[in-house]
Amino acid sequence: MTRRGRFRGRAVDPSVDAFLGIRYAEPPFGARRFAEPDPVDPAGPPVDCLGFGPLAPQAALLPGTPLWRPGHEDVLTLNIWAPPPAPEPRPVLLFLHGGAYTFGSSAQPDFDGAALARAGLVVVTCNYRVGFEGFGHVPGRPDNRGLLDQRAALRWVRAGIEVFGGDPDNITVAGHSAGATSALFLAAAEPVRRVIAHSPPNRVHTPGFARGVAEWVDTTTPESTVLSAARLAKAQRTGPLSHDPVLFGPVADRLPTVPPHVDLLLAHTDVEYRLFEELGSFRVARTAAELLRFGRDWGIPDHVVTAYREFPDAHTLLAGDFLFVEPTNRAFETHPRAHLARFTRPPAWHNADLPFCFGNLRGADFLIGGAPGPDEHALARRVLASWVAFCTTGDPGWTGVHHWGPVVEPRRAPWRGVPLDPTFGHLPIPPT
Template identity: 75%
Template sequence: MTRRGRFRGRAIDAEVDAFLGIRYAEPPFGARRFAEPVPVHHEGDCLEFGPIAPQSVRLPGAPVWRPGDEDVLSLNVWAPSTSDGPWPVLFYVHGGAYTFGSSAQPDYDGAALARAGLVVVTCNYRLGFEGFGHVPGRPDNRGLLDQRAALRWVRENIAVFGGDPDKITVGGQSAGAGSALFLAAWEPVRRVIAHSVPNRFYTQGFARRVAEWIDTSTPESTVASADALAAAQRTGPLAYDPVLFGPVADGLPALRPDVDALLCHTDVEYLLFEAVGTFRPPGLREFGRAWGVPDHVVAAYAHFEDAQVRLAGDFVFGEPTTRLAEAHGRAFLARLTRPPAWHTADVPFSFGTLDGAEFLLGGPAGDDERALSRRMLQAWVDFCTTGDPGWTGVRHWGDEVEARREPWRGVDLSAPVDYPVQPPG
C-alpha cells in the first residue's frame, strides 16, 4: 500500500504507484440523472477501478457495466514513486465512439508511461444517450462536461501525486481525441495529443430525432433502446456506421496556436471495423454518395482493392487529423503504417501495453514491435515534458499518401452529422 495525502493506493512495483477508482463527481443518476456533474471530495482507499458507464459492449480484459452500477464518474492516477518532480501530467480520455469503453481497459494502463516520468490520469465519463443524448431542459454533451470536471479535479489535486498542475497535456484517441480538442478549447492546458480525430459531431436536430426512439425510463432501457435504434439503421448513411451519439456542436474546435500539438492517424483506419463486422458497405459509389463524398473523390479510390475501407478511414479520421495539423501550423503529425495499421493499433504502442494486445497488433509482439513501442512511448513523454517529441530528420509521406490526399483538396469536411434516422420496426 502507499498513500498520497488523503488517498491510499497500491505500489505497482518499486517505481510506480497506482490510485484507482478515485471519485471526482457524484453518481449521475436519480435526481442528478442527465444533469451537470456534481464534484465530490474523495478520501480513503483507491485500490480498484470504479464501475463503468452504462453500455452493452463487452471488451476483452475490461469490466462490463451491470445494472445498478451508478458510481461511474471516477478517475485513476499512475505516478512515479520517487520524490522527484513535479512531473508532467498526461490526462487521457478513452475512445469508443462516445458510446462504449472505459478507463479500465488494459490498453490504457499508465504504469509504463509513469516509469518513464509522467503522472498519468485516465477517467470514466457518461457515454451514449446518458452522456450525449438530447433531454429537454438538461445540458447537452454531458460526457464532455464530465471530462471537464475530471480535468479540473486534476488541476486542483494532482500536486499531491507529484504532478505539475501547470504542465498538463490532454490526450485521447478516436472519440477521446475529439474530446481532447473540446477540453483544450475550454480549459487552460499546455499541450494536446490527439490520435485519429473523428470527423463526427452532430446537429441539435439529429439529436432530437434520435431521442424520439430512446426509452429513458431506466439506464437499462436507455441502453437497450439505443442498441435497437442502431440496429434498425439498415438504409441511408447510418446503415454503414450507426454511431448515434457524440458532441452536439457546429464543428470540432480548432487547436489554439499557443497549445503544442502531437497528432497521429493510422494508415487504414476502417480496416478494424471491417474485421469486427461493423462496417459492411456495398458498392463504392453507393457508399460514397450516402455519406456525401464527392464523386471525384470516390472515383480516386476505385483502384484500391479495399476501396470503401480506405475511403471511409480517410474521410472520418485521416484527412481531418491531417487538416488539424496543417491549420495549426507547427503541430507534429505521424502516421502508423505498421500492419495492420488499423484504428486503435497505435494505442498499445504508445502506452507500452503490448502484452495482451494481440488482436489490435495483428499477432504477438516481437522485438520490432517492442522497439517501436519504446520510441512511441518516449515520444509521448518527451512531448508532454517539452512540447517536442524528439523526432529528427525530414518527414515525407511519399507519393502514395500525397496521391490519396490530392482528391480531398477543397472538399468541405466541416458539416455536422444531420442524417435521417430509421425507426426501429
C-alpha cells in the same frame, strides 16, 4: 498499500504507485441524472483507491474488461499512476478513452499507465458518461454531458494532482478516436499545456439529429436507455447510418480549433476503417454502384469516390480517409505548433498504435496483428518515449511529419478543394 495525502493505493512495483477508482464527481443518477456533473473536492477523509470504478451504462462487451452492471452508479471516477516523488513536479497526462462515444472505460488493459509513469509522467485516466447518458438530448438538460464530465475530471486533476507529484501547470490532455475529439473539445474549453489526438473522427451531430435519436430512446431507466439505443442502432439498415451506425457524439456546429499557443501532437493510422471491416461493424461496398451510394450517403463528391475505385480496398480506404486521415492532415497544416505521426506498420488500422503508445503489448495480439517480438517491443519503447518527450517539452522528437513504419504517402490528391463538413444531421430510421 501506499499513500499520497488522503489517498491509499497500491504499489505496482518499486517505481510506480497506482490509485484507482477515485471519485471526481458525484454519481450522475437519481436527481442528478442527465445533469451537469456535480464535482467533489479532492480534500476530505482518507479513501481507499484499490480498484477501478464501475463502467458508465453501455451495451458493449469488451474482451478483458468489466461489464456494465445496472445499479452500479459511481461511474465518474479517475485513476492515477504516479512515479516516486521528485524534487520538481512531473508532467501530467490526462487520457480519455474512445469507443464511438457509446462504450469503453478507463479499466481497459490497453490504458494501464504504469509504463508511462515509469518513464516520468503522472498518468491519469477517467470514466465519463457515454451513449445517451452522456450525449443524448433531454429537454431542459445540458447536451454533451460526457464532455462536461471530462471538464470536471480535468478540474479535479488541476486541483489535486500535486499530492501525486504532478505539475498542475503542465497538463497534456490526450485521447484516441472519440477520446481524441473529446481532447480537442477539452483543450478549447479549459486551459491546458498540450494536446495529443490519435485518430480523431471528424464528426459532430446537429441538434435536430440528437432530437431525432431521442425520439426512439426509452429513458425510463439506464437499462431501458441502453437497450432501446442498441435497438435503434440495429435498425439502421439503409441510408447514411447503415454503413456505421454511430448515434451519439458531440452536438456542435463544428469541431473546435485548438488554441495556437497549445502544443499539438496529431496522429492517424494508414487504413483506419480496416479495423471496423474486420470486426464486422462496417458494411463494405462490393460494387461500384454501392461505393457511389456510400459516397452520396456521406456527402463525398462523386469524383473522389471515382478516384478511389482503383484501390483494392476502395470503400475501407475512402471511409477512413474521409472521417480520419484527411481531416487530421488538414488540422496539422493549419496549427502553428503541431506535429503529426502516421502509423503505417501493418495492420495500420484504427487503434493499432495505442498499445505502442502505452507500452502495453501484452494481450494486444489482435490489435497489432500478431504476437509481439523484439521489433515490436523496440517500436513501443520509441513511440512511448515520443509521448513522454512531448508531454514534458512539447517536442516529440521530430519536426513536421513522422512515420511509425514504412513511409506511405496519404491519398490526398482527390481531396484537394473538397470541403469536409463534420456535421451529421440525417435522421435515424425508426426501429420496427
